[in-house]
Amino acid sequence: xxANSDMQWRPAQEVMQLDRLGSFHASRLSFMRTxxxxxxNEQWQITPSVFDLDSNGYGSVVYRIQAAHGVYSFVVFSNxxxxxxxxxxxxxxxxxxxxxxxxxxxxxxxxxxxxxNVPKQEAGRMDSKALVLSRANRSAxxxxxxxxxxxxxxxxxxxxxxxxxxxxxxxxxYGSGKFGLADWxxxxxxxxDFAAPFAAEMFTCYMLREFSVVQAQHIATxxxxxxxxxxxxELRRYLGIGNSTGLGMAPYLIHHPLLIAKWIETRETALAAxxxxxxxxxxxxxxxxxxxxQSDQHFKEVFVDDEWQASKNKTLSVDLKTLLNFLSDQGPxxxxxxxxxxxxxDQVGLDAQELLRALLLELYPDIVDPLADDMTVFEDYxxxxxxxxxxxxxLIEQHxxxxxxxxxEQTDERYLFWYRSEEKSEPRLxxxxxxxxxxxxxxxxxxxxxxxxxxxxxxxxxxTVASEKERVLAEFLLDKPEYRSVLxxxxxxxxxRYGDIHANILNKDLMPVHLLRCKLAFxxxxxxxxxxxxxxxxxxxxxxxxxxxxxxxxxxxxxFPVAPSAAG
Amino acid sequence: xxxxxxFNVSSNELTALLKRVFEAMGCDQSxxxxxxxxxxxxESRGFPTLDTLPKILERLQGEKPAPASGVDKNTDWLxxxxxxxSVACYGSVFADLxxxxxxxxxKCVFVRxxxxxxxxxxxxxxxxxxxxxxxxxxxxxxxxxxxxxxAYLASSEPAADQYLEYTLSDKTSSPDCLNLIAxxxxxxxxxxxxQIQAQSKQQKAISAAEIQHRFELSISNGIPIQRSLWExxxxxxxxxxxxxxxxxxxxxxx
Numbered sequence: 015x016x017a018n019s020d021m022q023w024r025p026a027q028e029v030m031q032l033d034r035l036g037s038f039h040a041s042r043l044s045f046m047r048t049x050x051x052x053x054x055n056e057q058w059q060i061t062p063s064v065f066d067l068d069s070n071g072y073g074s075v076v077y078r079i080q081a082a083h084g085v086y087s088f089v090v091f092s093n094x095x096x097x098x099x100x101x102x103x104x105x106x107x108x109x110x111x112x113x114x115x116x117x118x119x120x121x122x123x124x125x126x127x128x129x130x131n132v133p134k135q136e137a138g139r140m141d142s143k144a145l146v147l148s149r150a151n152r153s154a155x156x157x158x159x160x161x162x163x164x165x166x167x168x169x170x171x172x173x174x175x176x177x178x179x180x181x182x183x184x185x186x187x188y189g190s191g192k193f194g195l196a197d198w199x200x201x202x203x204x205x206x207d208f209a210a211p212f213a214a215e216m217f218t219c220y221m222l223r224e225f226s227v228v229q230a231q232h233i234a235t236x237x238x239x240x241x242x243x244x245x246x247x248e249l250r251r252y253l254g255i256g257n258s259t260g261l262g263m264a265p266y267l268i269h270h271p272l273l274i275a276k277w278i279e280t281r282e283t284a285l286a287a288x289x290x291x292x293x294x295x296x297x298x299x300x301x302x303x304x305x306x307x308q309s310d311q312h313f314k315e316v317f318v319d320d321e322w323q324a325s326k327n328k329t330l331s332v333d334l335k336t337l338l339n340f341l342s343d344q345g346p347x348x349x350x351x352x353x354x355x356x357x358x359x360d361q362v363g364l365d366a367q368e369l370l371r372a373l374l375l376e377l378y379p380d381i382v383d384p385l386a387d388d389m390t391v392f393e394d395y396x397x398x399x400x401x402x403x404x405x406x407x408x409l410i411e412q413h414x415x416x417x418x419x420x421x422x423e424q425t426d427e428r429y430l431f432w433y434r435s436e437e438k439s440e441p442r443l444x445x446x447x448x449x450x451x452x453x454x455x456x457x458x459x460x461x462x463x464x465x466x467x468x469x470x471x472x473x474x475x476x477x478t479v480a481s482e483k484e485r486v487l488a489e490f491l492l493d494k495p496e497y498r499s500v501l502x503x504x505x506x507x508x509x510x511r512y513g514d515i516h517a518n519i520l521n522k523d524l525m526p527v528h529l530l531r532c533k534l535a536f537x538x539x540x541x542x543x544x545x546x547x548x549x550x551x552x553x554x555x556x557x558x559x560x561x562x563x564x565x566x567x568x569x570x571x572x573x574f575p576v577a578p579s580a581a582g
Numbered sequence: 583x584x585x586x587x588x589f590n591v592s593s594n595e596l597t598a599l600l601k602r603v604f605e606a607m608g609c610d611q612s613x614x615x616x617x618x619x620x621x622x623x624x625e626s627r628g629f630p631t632l633d634t635l636p637k638i639l640e641r642l643q644g645e646k647p648a649p650a651s652g653v654d655k656n657t658d659w660l661x662x663x664x665x666x667x668s669v670a671c672y673g674s675v676f677a678d679l680x681x682x683x684x685x686x687x688x689k690c691v692f693v694r695x696x697x698x699x700x701x702x703x704x705x706x707x708x709x710x711x712x713x714x715x716x717x718x719x720x721x722x723x724x725x726x727x728x729x730x731x732x733a734y735l736a737s738s739e740p741a742a743d744q745y746l747e748y749t750l751s752d753k754t755s756s757p758d759c760l761n762l763i764a765x766x767x768x769x770x771x772x773x774x775x776x777q778i779q780a781q782s783k784q785q786k787a788i789s790a791a792e793i794q795h796r797f798e799l800s801i802s803n804g805i806p807i808q809r810s811l812w813e814x815x816x817x818x819x820x821x822x823x824x825x826x827x828x829x830x831x832x833x834x835x836x
Contacts, residue, residue, distance in 0.1 A: 103834070142590065142804045191592030198594060200801045261834055396714055399678035400685035435830055436823040442833035444824075449833065451824030457611050488675075488682035492662070495648055495675045498612035548835030 020290040022352070023282050023511060027416065030278070032517035036528025037364035040573065041372040042379065043281055044538030047570070048386040049216045050558060052207075054568035056082040060221075060561050064125070067092065069236035071229045074129065076120050077221060081207035086145075087120040088221040089113060091133050092229065100151050102185045102258040105437045109135070109149035111182060111225075115218045116144045117196070117205065135186070136438060140194040145201060145214040147193055150182040150222055153256060157181050157230065160245070164234035167241040175252060176315050176577045179541065179556045181226040183256030187215045202390065211273070211389050212537060216554075223255045223555045247560065248578040254556035257539060260549040262441050264529040265432065267515060268458045271503065275512045276391040277536050281375075282512065284382045288374050289352040291381075298377045299345045303338060305373045305574075310334045312540070312574035320544040326365060333366035376573060397502040399488035403475045406487055406501065409508045410468050416516040417461035418468060428462070429522035431455040443526070443548065461518040463500045470494060540574065590804030591812070597622045599812075602819035604671075607642040613671035616706070620670045623706035625805050628788075628796035629745070631670075631702060632807055638668060638700055639818070649675060649695075659761075660691065664698030669760060672698075677707035680764040681716040688766050690774070695760040701732075704760060708736035709743075711764065717771045718764045721778060723757045730785065735775045737768045743790045744775070748782035 028034070040047070052058075064076035077088040090113040099108050112133045120128070124143075131138030135149055152158075155178050156170075163170040189212070190198040201208050208214040227250055234242040245253075267274050313331060318324050340358060348354040351374060359367050375382045411418065420427055431444050433451040444451050457463065471490065478485045491498050507513030515532075517524070527544045534542070539552040557575025559568065591599075597618045604614035617638075624631040649672050654661040660683065662676060669676070676695050683691040701722040708718045721733035724747075733746045765771035824830065 139589070142592065142802065191594030194589075194591060194595065194804065197592040197801055197804070204802065394713075396710070397678065398714075400682035433824045434822060435826045435834070436820070437826045437831075439823060440834055442824075442830055444830070444833055449829065450827070451830070454822055454824050483686075486682045486686070488679040491675050492649060492679055495672055496610040496612050498675065499615050500611070546835045548833075 021283075021286040022289065023279075023286045026413075026512045027516065029282060030512055030514070030516040032515060032525070032528045034364050034368065035278075035515060035532035036525065037368045038532050038535035039365075039369050039372040040535055040538040040540055041281065041375045042382050042570070042573070043284060043375060043386050043389070044536055045210065045212050045216050045389075046220070046538030046555060046558070047573070048210060048389075049213050050220070051383065051386075051568070051570055052082070053217075053220075054559060054564055054570075057565050058082070060224075060564070063087070063119075067229065067232055069233070070094070071233040074125070075225060075228075076125065077224075078119065083206045085118055086207070087116045087118065088218065088225075089116065089120055089125065089128055089132065090222070090225050091129060093133060095151070097154070100154070102151060102183065104186060104260060104262060104440050106185065107135075107137075109133075109185070110152045111150045111222070113146075113148050113150070113218060113222060113225075114140065114144050115146040115214055115221070118143065136193060138193065142194070142196045142200065144195050145205070145208060146187060146189045146218045147195060148184055148187040148215075148218050148222070150184040150226075150255070153178055153181055153183060161230050161233050161237070164231060164245060165238040165242050167238075167243050169243070169246055169249060172249070172252075172577050172579045175249065177317055178256070179252065179553050180223075180254050180256040181230055182222060183258055183551070184219060184222060184554075185258050187218060189215045209390070210387075211277070216537065219255050219257070219554050220558070223253070223558070224561050226255065227253060251557060251560060251572075252575060252578055254558070255554045257534075257552050257554050258549070259530050259534060259552065260440070261443065261526055261530075263533055264519075264526045265441050265456060265458055267529050267533055268460065268519065270393060271507055271514050272393045272395065272510070273391055274515070274532075275507065275510045277389055278512045279510070280385050280389050284375055284378075284385050285371055287381050288378050289350065289355070291378070292350055295348045295351060295354060296346050299341060301377055302373060303341055303345075305376055306334060306338055306341070306370075308576060309369060309373065309574045310338070311576045315577055316541050316543075318543045320546075322547070323542065323544045329363050330365040330369070333362035334369075336361055337366060337370065372573075379570070395502045395506045397487065397498070397505055399486065399491070401487050401505070402484045403471055403478075403487060403490050404484075406505060407468065407471050407475060410464060410471070410504060413508045413513055414461075414464045414468070414504060417464040417514075417518070420461045420465070420518045422462055422465060426522040427518055428459075428520050430520050430524060432458045432519075459518070459520045460500075460503075460514055462520065464504055467497045467500045467504070470497060587809050588806050589809060589812075590806050592804050593622050593626050593800065596625070596805055596807070599815055599819055602822050603639070603815050604642075606818050606821035607639060609642065609671060616672070616674050617668070617670040617703075620673060620703040620706040622805070623709060624702060626797055626800035627705070627793050628800075629702055629705065631700070632811060634700060635811065636814070638670060641668065641699065648672065649698075658692050659694045662693065662695045664695045664760070666697050666699065668703070669695075669698050669700045670703040673704040673760075674707040674710065676760065677704065677711050677718060677720075677762060677764075680718065680762045681711045681714070684716050684764045684766055690763060690765045690770055693762040693764070695762070697758065698760050701760045704762075705734060705736075708734055712736035712738050712743075714738075716764050716766070717768045718762060719771055719775055719778075720760060720762050722760050728757070731782065733775070733778050735771070737771075739768070740794060741790045742768065743793050745788040745793065746778065746782075746784060747786040748778070748784050750782050 059080040063078040067073040072092050074091050079086040095110045114132050160170045231244050431452050433455050435442050525547050539554050541553040544550040557572035600618035601614050604617045621631050649667045680691050680693040704720045711718050717737040719735040724730040735744045763774050
């Protein structure tokens with residue numbers, strides 16, 4: 015979009031704080047929302063082409079997808095899994111369901127190849143026709159219960175679905191060339207239907223959601239052909255897909271800073287554009303209050319065991335009341351959103367501040383939706399080797415004060431280290447001096463690396479300052495090539511509005527779930543349910559339209575869904 | 583999915599594995615990244631470098647020399663002692679130096695790196711600098727057969743990229759070096775490329791269109807690799823992993 019002179023972006027030192035990123039919520043820029051806008055508006059045709067399940071729901075199913083620019087196949091294999099072997103961790107080796115999304119039609123021959131490899135997941139081998147490889151486990155609390163209800167001719171109790179809003183929980187969704195899958199660059203350049211961040215992965219989860227109910231209904235009907243009923247549409251719409259996300263997602267945010275910065279800049283650009291719109295507070299205030307009330311109800315239906323998250327949710331609940339009261343009483347006196355936010359930000363916590371911003375995006379689809387096409391970036395980290403060393407020092411001091419201010423003499427600042435376990439290369443956290451593996455730590459301590467290169471640049475500059483010509487980075491790097499990587503990173507990011515995340519992730523008090531939530535919010539998930547500070551469960555696609563609704567008018571209003579009875 | 587001796591891997595997958603392999607060999611973060619990018623950049627354009635990987639790894643098992651610091655300028659050429667280092671790991675350092683000097687003097691710059699290995703791996707650095715607006719060409723002699731030379735021209739317009747294999751009609755060029763010529767404009771580097779063409783007996787030429795075609799094929803279908811080499815690399819990469827224990831599982835939230 016064209017920026018206008020009134021647009022004011024929030025500064026990086028505010029937005030890129032880890033606790034704020036860990037307070038982000040799904041929005042209409044989230045990838046699930048963006049994907050479904052395309053699926054619904056382009057009216058993709060999705061039908062089962064193979065349906066080969068036995069009475070227990072085991073077997074294989076292929077869906078043919080006619081998208082706007084091509085044909086794809088979603089292939090799912092369902093196998094019996096001993097309940098004791100049901101494990102959400104990445105180290106698991108068996109799952110209830112395994113699946114893939116492929117280009118084109120699937121022949122019988124190719125289906126046999128997929129059947130041989132997809133259920134093995136990481137131990138199998140895919141090819142470049144396949145875009146995604148994934149797996150999912152049944153919800154122990156819901157799946158059998160829902161099948162039992164349907165077989166008896168009854169609908170499941172809404173209260174149970176409020177506690178767990180899905181039948182299956184996915185535990186890994188791989189794309190981007192892993193295990194032989196198609197390269198991201200292929201998807202980006204030749205498969206326009208999925209040429210957006212994580213679009214193929216999000217679509218796979220959407221298809222899993224469809225299949226989960228189809229399979230439950232199939233088993234119920236096989237068990238009681240005369241009595242069984244289908245899940246009613248309201249409940250079906252309310253069911254999403256569970257997701258379990260572990261520490262493995264955290265390094266992604268550190269390894270892809272340019273991409274994360276792009277997502278954040280797009281979101282902040284949308285906000286800046288909205289805040290620059292004059293004289294519309296009164297006009298849109300009631301709509302915003304309605305959204306806040308719906309969100310309030312949504313969060314009342316979030317149940318978590320984790321004390322930290324429960325406390326965060328409680329604060330949000332109080333803040334939502336504050337916001338609703340404030341907007342009802344004082345809202346009409348504001349002329350623009352910018353002034354209003356300035357006042358309310360002082361009264362509520364980060365969660366509510368970010369929720370309010372996510373809801374503001376809902377009010378302006380004409381501004382926001384076109385920006386969703388601008389969430390991809392070619393991650394090209396470049397170094398201008400002709401840059402004078404003193405200029406590089408100045409840039410680092412300008413953009414990385416947060417890193418330079420970290421006192422690494424304090425043991426708490428270097429307390430943690432990250433490493434990969436021999437168990438499926440799973441990223442794990444260790445305590446320095448206590449746990450094994452420090453010598454094999456992953457280079458994720460960006461703040462420490464920035465301090466080190468900054469100090470070396472200063473030392474080198476001091477030694478060479480007397481030389482007749484101004485020394486440049488290329489000369490520094492000929493002397494100290496080991497700093498090429500970090501310099502390439504930081505100097506690329508210095509050119510961005512939002513660069514690196516402002517956090518030392520080696521700190522003792524690090525909350526990795528903040529990193530996970532930031533990325534998951536961009537995916538569009540809801541109901542964050544940390545199981546520790548290292549991993550969390552969440553729900554995808556609750557409230558989203560059903561496959562059979564493709565072709566009907568699409569309102570794109572399934573954010574912060576509430577249980578059918580509460581909505582009623 | 584394939585069980586043949588050769589199968590295809592994605593460039594993402596190959597890059598990730600190579601990073602781990604070079605990490606396991608003790609390379610620092612900069613060297614391991616550049617080595618992985620260099621190999622994938624060459625392979626994805628159909629220039630076989632994976633064949634030489636075992637030899638590179640063998641060299642890395644010993645000392646890991648970094649390029650010597652300091653630049654000599656006795657002729658028109660800037661001379662760098664490569665100190666027996668790998669162009670896969672340090673080619674970008676050499677090419678970036680040439681690019682920086684081009685920006686300083688705004689005319690053609692000549693850089694000769696003496697004593698360095700795997701010179702085809704300079705491709706990534708050439709492409710990267712060309713994309714940043716500094717067209718560059720490199721030429722070097724092959725070790726086998728020793729009278730054969732190679733040259734690559736990279737410009738900001740990939741449609742102008744070219745590769746040559748040739749024998750020299752005169753013997754004045756320095757063998758066992760990596761020679762880089764960088765210029766502020768493509769038109770300034772073109773005469774040097776044409777001079778190489780004129781003074782040599784061309785053995786093989788690969789056009790920009792062919793290079794682009796190979797690249798698109800790699801992106802679409804993946805990069806072929808010998809299963810035995812893939813498994814060998816996987817084995818090496820295991821050395822960056824930490825043995826698991828009950829305590830370490832707690833570090834993953836279990």
